[in-house]
Amino acid sequence: MASVTPEPGGRVAVVGAGWAGISAAVWARAVGLTPIVFEAARELGGRARAVSMEIGEQRVQVDNGQHLMMGAYTESIALHDLVVQAQPELAARPAFERTAFALDAVSGWSMRCGTQPAPWHLALGLLCAKGIPWVERLRMAWQLETLKRRAWQVESGSLVSQWMHGSGQSDWLRRELWGPLCVATLNTPPEQACAQTFAHILRDTLGANSSAIETLFAQPTLSAFIPEPAVHWMRHHGVELRLGSPVRSVGAAGTQWRISTSEGDTVVDQVILSTPPRQSLRMLQDSPVASSAQWLAEFTMLPIASVYLAWPVLHAPALPIWLMLKENSQESQFGQWLFRRDVQADMQLACVVVSAAGRVSGLAREALLQGVIAQVVEQLSTAMGSPCPPPAAARLALDPQATFACTPNRPKPDHATLHRTWPGLWLAGDYCWPQYPATLESAVRSGKAAALAAHHYRAALSTTA
Numbered sequence: 001m002a003s004v005t006p007e008p009g010g011r012v013a014v015v016g017a018g019w020a021g022i023s024a025a026v027w028a029r030a031v032g033l034t035p036i037v038f039e040a041a042r043e044l045g046g047r048a049r050a051v052s053m054e055i056g057e058q059r060v061q062v063d064n065g066q067h068l069m070m071g072a073y074t075e076s077i078a079l080h081d082l083v084v085q086a087q088p089e090l091a092a093r094p095a096f097e098r099t100a101f102a103l104d105a106v107s108g109w110s111m112r113c114g115t116q117p118a119p120w121h122l123a124l125g126l127l128c129a130k131g132i133p134w135v136e137r138l139r140m141a142w143q144l145e146t147l148k149r150r151a152w153q154v155e156s157g158s159l160v161s162q163w164m165h166g167s168g169q170s171d172w173l174r175r176e177l178w179g180p181l182c183v184a185t186l187n188t189p190p191e192q193a194c195a196q197t198f199a200h201i202l203r204d205t206l207g208a209n210s211s212a213i214e215t216l217f218a219q220p221t222l223s224a225f226i227p228e229p230a231v232h233w234m235r236h237h238g239v240e241l242r243l244g245s246p247v248r249s250v251g252a253a254g255t256q257w258r259i260s261t262s263e264g265d266t267v268v269d270q271v272i273l274s275t276p277p278r279q280s281l282r283m284l285q286d287s288p289v290a291s292s293a294q295w296l297a298e299f300t301m302l303p304i305a306s307v308y309l310a311w312p313v314l315h316a317p318a319l320p321i322w323l324m325l326k327e328n329s330q331e332s333q334f335g336q337w338l339f340r341r342d343v344q345a346d347m348q349l350a351c352v353v354v355s356a357a358g359r360v361s362g363l364a365r366e367a368l369l370q371g372v373i374a375q376v377v378e379q380l381s382t383a384m385g386s387p388c389p390p391p392a393a394a395r396l397a398l399d400p401q402a403t404f405a406c407t408p409n410r411p412k413p414d415h416a417t418l419h420r421t422w423p424g425l426w427l428a429g430d431y432c433w434p435q436y437p438a439t440l441e442s443a444v445r446s447g448k449a450a451a452l453a454a455h456h457y458r459a460a461l462s463t464t465a
């Protein structure tokens with residue numbers, strides 16, 4: 001596959017190279033298309049990539065926001081495996097740490113699951129859990145079983161809060177489990193979050209096999225997992241990469257498509273538009289499909305705050321891999337999860353995540369930072385049973401457009417209908433996988449689906465030609 005021979009219908013522009021665009025470009029090339037990647041930034045990865053950050057007086061490489069992946073991210077893992085395949089030096093270096101499910105909560109409960117076949121891994125996990133009242137263990141198992149019997153379907157259009165009340169969930173389960181899981185996975189508060197999407201998440205994690213709930217942490221950063229090896233793979237396979245090349249518009253050129261950048265126009269047979277919904281709409285505004293693309297404006301984006309903390313290695317607390325914190329909004333303690341990161345420049349790094357951060361948007365950045373620091377010191381001291389020293393340095397990273405609001409009434413792209421209206425123009429991106437919220441896995445799946453659709457379309461064109 002080293003040399004590229006353009007075939008009729010096979011020249012495909014991939015606009016945007018977050019994980020959706022990377023997946024689209026790699027799979028498009030793998031099935032014999034000729035992708036040209038247009039990415040506004042100088043590097044690949046979009047919302048999930050490494051950034052260089054100053055913390056205290058040191059410069060470190062961290063993710064642009066803490067991400068958690070799970071064994072259920074099968075297509076992300078498959079994409080990683082594909083792009084490191086031909087690069088033995090990368091294949092030999094683990095780009096992620098995969099561990100069995102082990103969750104500790106500051107409020108005093110913990111649960112671990114082994115590798116037994118489902119559902120025994122969960123049953124044993126619940127049996128051996130610590131700090132969970134027995135009645136709550138039974139309720140949790142019963143709730144998952146009920147959802148499974150209903151084929152993971154909940155009342156259409158319902159909210160997670162309605163599902164929790166309607167199915168008689170206890171205060172404990174709402175407060176300690178379903179509520180925090182909803183905010184963590186959907187980045188949307190239970191009072192606004194889509195119950196059906198949440199049920200899909202439960203189906204594919206707690207309701208699936210033991211490997212689905214294993215946790216995956218990219219090492220040392222998200223870029224090492226997919227974006228960096230993907231660049232090497234694409235170069236090796238002759239994919240044209242136009243980095244630092246923001247696309248201004250996507251318009252029709254006869255039966256083809258015109259991609260306009262400040263460098264000029266490029267005419268291609270097909271386009272995979274892998275940018276977030278509003279950016280995609282902006283690019284399509286002067287195209288013939290503009291009037292049927294207005295639904296893209298209906299997505300609302302929500303923020304996530306990541307607070308990076310650093311302790312000198314010699315004085316660092318013994319941090320768990322991840323820890324569920326206890327929010328206390330009265331004290332401006334909004335952190336929900338703490339993740340141990342690596343050691344850099346003699347500092348132990350950690351990251352605290354504040355999801356659904358819209359409710360803290362009125363708070364000054366410094367107040368949020370100080371609230372989280374006080375929370376970590378207090379709650380880690382409780383969790384560890386010994387005083388936790390305050391971090392030597394801290395830094396707040398706020399992404400105001402982290403994910404779309406995962407509400408029941410968000411638009412859900414119907415790709416078959418779109419294809420009839422927009423022949424040769426495909427959408428990809430986390431918002432294009434309606435079963436899931438905004439995740440890396442939905443981005444990767446949507447990119448692969450778009451590439452395969454472009455492949456079939458090209459085949460259909462060749463048959464009719």
Ligand SMILES: Cc1cc2nc3c(=O)[nH]c(=O)nc-3n(C[C@H](O)[C@H](O)[C@H](O)COP(=O)(O)OP(=O)(O)OC[C@H]3O[C@@H](n4cnc5c(N)ncnc54)[C@H](O)[C@@H]3O)c2cc1C
Binds near residue numbers: 039439441
């Ligand atoms: C702080 C934070 C924490 C998160 N935590 C998790 C988590 O724990 N687990 C999880 O699974 N997901 C998490 N997510 C969500 C996940 O990062 C996203 O769902 C995913 O990265 C979206 O990928 P994408 O390719 O669809 O979009 P993007 O990553 O937004 O990619 C779009 C790309 O298009 C480019 N672009 C934009 N306009 C143009 C243009 N005009 N021309 C050319 N290129 C353009 C952009 O530069 C970008 O590279 C988190 C997100 C954030 C921000």
